[in-house]
Amino acid sequence: MKAYHLNGHAGAGRLMRTDLIKPEPAGGEVRIRVEAASLNYRDLLILDRAGDGGFDGRVPLSDGAGIVDAVGSDVVQWRPGDRVAASFFRDWISGPFKASYVPSALGGNTMDGMLAEYVVLPATALVSVPEHLSAVEAATLPCAAVTAWHGLITRGGMGKADTLLVQGTGGVALFGLQFAAALGARAIVISSSDDKLARARAMGASILINYRDTPDWDAAVMKATDGQGATHVLELGGPGTYDRSLRSVASGGKIVQIGVLTGFGPKPDLARLQWENADIIGVTVGSAEHFTAMNRFLTEHSIHPIVDRVYDFDEAPEAFAHLRSGSHFGKIVVTL
Numbered sequence: 001m002k003a004y005h006l007n008g009h010a011g012a013g014r015l016m017r018t019d020l021i022k023p024e025p026a027g028g029e030v031r032i033r034v035e036a037a038s039l040n041y042r043d044l045l046i047l048d049r050a051g052d053g054g055f056d057g058r059v060p061l062s063d064g065a066g067i068v069d070a071v072g073s074d075v076v077q078w079r080p081g082d083r084v085a086a087s088f089f090r091d092w093i094s095g096p097f098k099a100s101y102v103p104s105a106l107g108g109n110t111m112d113g114m115l116a117e118y119v120v121l122p123a124t125a126l127v128s129v130p131e132h133l134s135a136v137e138a139a140t141l142p143c144a145a146v147t148a149w150h151g152l153i154t155r156g157g158m159g160k161a162d163t164l165l166v167q168g169t170g171g172v173a174l175f176g177l178q179f180a181a182a183l184g185a186r187a188i189v190i191s192s193s194d195d196k197l198a199r200a201r202a203m204g205a206s207i208l209i210n211y212r213d214t215p216d217w218d219a220a221v222m223k224a225t226d227g228q229g230a231t232h233v234l235e236l237g238g239p240g241t242y243d244r245s246l247r248s249v250a251s252g253g254k255i256v257q258i259g260v261l262t263g264f265g266p267k268p269d270l271a272r273l274q275w276e277n278a279d280i281i282g283v284t285v286g287s288a289e290h291f292t293a294m295n296r297f298l299t300e301h302s303i304h305p306i307v308d309r310v311y312d313f314d315e316a317p318e319a320f321a322h323l324r325s326g327s328h329f330g331k332i333v334v335t336l
């Protein structure tokens, strides 16, 4: 079968076409014919570490969707022909997070990912694809959408009376915006691009701030909300945005700490958190149970993920380059 793998010796590209033996499902496992896989910022970080021992030779991309092709013995919940997506952590099925789930992240340094024609996974690591979504749309959900859902809804309890602030117009941010719009909550978007802000407005955002033109966007958030701030902040930037996120959060609000777009290791001044009685919610994607609950919401509200561009399998390196350019709005997908 055709696949890509990371090759630490291949120089700048580091993503190489390969042929692998089509895997056979053992007891309790399912083989999926992958129809589409999507990219996340994490996949760029991993590509850049392709030369590190664990990543070398791994099939990349955590996110993918397709059709059940064969099932092993003891599999009762899936049949050939079922439309499924893989959950980000193979082993986080339900309940609270455990550190032991980390090595089961697909497309990481210990597990192969979805950029292959066929993938075998435990039956418990799959979720049904909502009927109203195409395979391309479903492939965008496992990382970005589940992260926004878990942080904002499951843990954050966001509702109609809330105000959400999202940073940028990438995958996680636009899912957050779509959830807020579906709930009737107010949404604030900051972006480097006026064109992208116009598109965010069309999706339901009512406060739009260009962070290039307005570097002190936290002050602009406060002004636009009459000094109240945002009840929910999707913190995607890390060190370059964290202090402004803290200055944008409302009294009793929540910072959903997710991202590393400007680097790792924020060292924010947390004093305001105490004075505003605000919380930080740390998030690492979510479980298959979160994914299933989110899919019900997507179905109920007829939400379609925002897909920026779809690439053919042969063009996967171009898809990575497009993500790195930062010019995308929403998700980038590769079809198989």
Ligand SMILES: NC(=O)c1ccc[n+]([C@@H]2O[C@H](COP(=O)([O-])OP(=O)(O)OC[C@H]3O[C@@H](n4cnc5c(N)ncnc54)[C@H](OP(=O)(O)O)[C@@H]3O)[C@@H](O)[C@H]2O)c1
Binding pocket: 039, 040, 041, 042, 143, 144, 147, 167, 168, 169, 170, 171, 172, 173, 190, 191, 192, 193, 196, 211, 236, 237, 240, 241, 257, 258, 259, 260, 261, 262, 283, 284, 285, 323, 326, 327, 328, 330
């Ligand atoms: N903790 C977790 O479990 C988890 C899960 C998923 C993602 N993440 C992290 O969340 C972040 C977003 O991931 P993603 O896949 O959604 O990324 P993405 O699709 O690549 O989105 C990147 C966008 O972020 C915006 N951006 C970049 N620098 C910014 C800055 N300094 N201030 C504000 N916006 C900025 C830009 O939007 P504009 O062009 O509109 O400015 C850029 O296009 C990444 O750091 C990723 O690693 C973490």
